[in-house]
Amino acid sequence: xxxxxxxxxKNGNLKHFLSIEGLSQPLLHTILNYAVxxxxxxxxxxxxxxxxxxxTIANLFFEPSTRTRTTFELAAKRLSADILNLNIxxxxxxxxxILSDTLRTLEAMHCDxxxxxxxxxxxxxxxxxxxAPHISVINAGDGRHEHPTQAMLDMFTIKQHKKDFAKLSVxxxxxxxxxxxxxxxxxxxxxxxxxxxxxIAPHTLIPKDIEKLGVHIYDDMNRGLQDVDVVVMxxxxxxxxxxxxxxxxxxxxxxxxxxxxxxxNTKKDAIVMHPGPINRGVEIxxxxxxxxxxxxxxxxxxxxxxxxxxxxxxxxxxxxxENMEKKK
Amino acid sequence: MVEKxxxxxxxxxxxxxxxxxxxxxxxxxxxxxxxxxGGVWIASRLHQKxxxxxxxxxxxxxxxRDDFSKxxxxxxxxxxxxSTNLDDRHVILVDDVxxxxxxxxxxxxxxxxxxxxxxxxxxxxxxxxGRELPIHPDIIGKTITLKxxxxxxxxxxxxxxxxxxxxx
Numbered sequence: 001x002x003x004x005x006x007x008x009x010k011n012g013n014l015k016h017f018l019s020i021e022g023l024s025q026p027l028l029h030t031i032l033n034y035a036v037x038x039x040x041x042x043x044x045x046x047x048x049x050x051x052x053x054x055x056t057i058a059n060l061f062f063e064p065s066t067r068t069r070t071t072f073e074l075a076a077k078r079l080s081a082d083i084l085n086l087n088i089x090x091x092x093x094x095x096x097x098i099l100s101d102t103l104r105t106l107e108a109m110h111c112d113x114x115x116x117x118x119x120x121x122x123x124x125x126x127x128x129x130x131x132a133p134h135i136s137v138i139n140a141g142d143g144r145h146e147h148p149t150q151a152m153l154d155m156f157t158i159k160q161h162k163k164d165f166a167k168l169s170v171x172x173x174x175x176x177x178x179x180x181x182x183x184x185x186x187x188x189x190x191x192x193x194x195x196x197x198x199x200i201a202p203h204t205l206i207p208k209d210i211e212k213l214g215v216h217i218y219d220d221m222n223r224g225l226q227d228v229d230v231v232v233m234x235x236x237x238x239x240x241x242x243x244x245x246x247x248x249x250x251x252x253x254x255x256x257x258x259x260x261x262x263x264x265n266t267k268k269d270a271i272v273m274h275p276g277p278i279n280r281g282v283e284i285x286x287x288x289x290x291x292x293x294x295x296x297x298x299x300x301x302x303x304x305x306x307x308x309x310x311x312x313x314x315x316x317x318x319x320x321x322e323n324m325e326k327k328k
Numbered sequence: 329m330v331e332k333x334x335x336x337x338x339x340x341x342x343x344x345x346x347x348x349x350x351x352x353x354x355x356x357x358x359x360x361x362x363x364x365x366g367g368v369w370i371a372s373r374l375h376q377k378x379x380x381x382x383x384x385x386x387x388x389x390x391x392x393r394d395d396f397s398k399x400x401x402x403x404x405x406x407x408x409x410x411s412t413n414l415d416d417r418h419v420i421l422v423d424d425v426x427x428x429x430x431x432x433x434x435x436x437x438x439x440x441x442x443x444x445x446x447x448x449x450x451x452x453x454x455x456x457x458g459r460e461l462p463i464h465p466d467i468i469g470k471t472i473t474l475k476x477x478x479x480x481x482x483x484x485x486x487x488x489x490x491x492x493x494x495x496x
Contacts, residue, residue, distance in 0.1 A: 037388070040407040046441035049391035051401075316400025323398050
C-alpha cells in the first residue's frame with residue numbers, strides 16, 4: 001500500500017481524502033466543525049449552496065452500494081456540483097477496459113473529483129497516485145482497509161450527543177475482520193482521544209494484530225458493554241466470508257446480537273449506531289434499532305453534511321493551489 | 329492608529345434614519361439581518377433601539393463568496409440563523425463596512441435562497457471607497473475617504489470600537 005501522505009499537499013492541507021490513518025487531530029476537528037455549518041443547508045427552503053458550481057464529480061463504484069453512493073450524490077448536488085454515477089462493475093471493466101484507461105477517459109470528460117468504492121484494499125490510494133494533479137480522490141470504502149467518511153460521520157454523530165471524546169468508552173461490536181468501518185473508526189477515536197475503545201466479537205471475526213491499535217478485546221457482550229457511552233454495531237458481512245467462520249446467524253444473534261436486555265449494561269444515556277444496512281435479528285434486535293437509544297437514521301443525515309464538508313475542503317484546496325501556481 | 333470614530337452617535341442617527349426610511353415607504357415590521365461578524369454587532373444595537381418584533385437574523389456568507397477558487401473554504405464558516413421564510417418581507421440588511429460590494433452581492437444571493445423578500449434596504453456603518461460592483465447603501469453611518477495604505481477596522485462585540493488604521 002502506498003503511503004498516507006499522498007492525501008495531503010506540501011502545506012499539509014487535505015488534497016485527497018483516503019484514510020483516517022495519517023490525518024492529524026486538528027484536521028479531523030476542522031472537518032467536524034465545517035460539517036456543523038453544512039448540516040444546516042438541508043433545513044433551508046433551498047437545499048443548495050453554490051460552492052462547487054461548475055465542478056464535475058464522478059462516483060466510481062466498482063462495488064455495489066446504495067446509501068453511501070446516494071449520500072455522496074446528494075452531498076455533491078447540495079454543493080451545486082454536477083455528478084456522474086458510474087457503476088463500473090457492470091460497465092467498462094466487463095468489456096475488458098483496464099483501470100488506467102477508465103481513469104484517462106473520465107479525465108478527458110473534465111471531471112474534477114472521483115469518489116471511489118472498490119473491493120480491493122488500497123484502490124483509492126492507487127487511483128489518487130494515478131490521476132492528473134487537478135483531480136481529488138475520495139475513498140468511499142476500499143476492501144477491508146478504510147471507510148473514512150463513514151468514520152467521520154460517526155464521529156460527528158457522537159459529538160452531537162456527547163461533548164467530550166476524552167471521557168468516552170466506545171464498544172464496536174461484530175464482524176471486525178471484514179469491516180473497513182471498524183478500522184477507520186478505531187483510528188478516528190484514537191486520534192480524537194477517546195478514553196477507551198473496545199472490540200466485542202467472536203475470535204474468528206477479529207483480525208490479528210488489532211491490539212496494536214490500542215483496543216480492548218471482549219468475547220462476551222454483557223461484559224464488553226459494561227458502562228460504555230457508545231455502541232457501534234457492525235453488519236455481518238456474509239458476502240465477504242470464505243469458509244466456516246460462524247456456526248449460524250441464529251447462533252450469532254444469541255451470543256452477539258444487541259437486545260434491550262443487553263443494552264442495560266451500558267450507561268443509561270448510551271447511543272446505538274450502525275452504518276447500515278442493518279440485518280434485523282442477526283446483529284441487532286428490531287426493538288433496539290427502532291428504540292430510544294438508536295441514532296441510526298441521524299447517521300444517514302449526518303453523512304450528507306460530512307461528505308459536503310470534505311468535498312468542499314479538498315476541492316477548495318486544489319483550486320487554491322492551482323491559483324497560486326498560476327501567479328508564480 | 330490614525331483616528332478613532334465614536335460609534336454610539338453614528339448608531340443613534342442610523343436608527344433614526346431607518347425609522348423614517350421605513351415610515352416613508354410604509355414598511356411594516358421589517359426584518360433585520362446582520363452579516364457576520366461585524367454586521368451582526370451593529371445590527372443587534374439597531375435592532376434593540378428600533379424595538380423590532382422579529383428576532384435578528386444572522387447571515388454567514390461563506391458558502392456564497394466569490395473567492396472560493398482563490399482561498400478555498402473560508403475559515404470562519406459558521407451557520408446562518410434566519411427565520412426560514414423571507415417571502416414578502418421587508419428586509420433591512422446591515423453590515424459594518426461597505427468596500428468592494430462583493431459581500432453584499434453574496435448576502436443577497438443567500439437571502440434569495442430563503443425566499444423572495446418584498447424589498448431589501450442596505451444599512452452600512454462605514455461607507456468607504458473601492459466599490460467594484462453597482463451596490464449602493466440606503467442608510468450610511470459615515471462616509472470616509474481613506475488615504476493610500478489606510479483601512480477601517482471594527483472590533484467588538486464589547487466594547488465596539490472603530491479605528492482607521494495604517495497598514496505596514
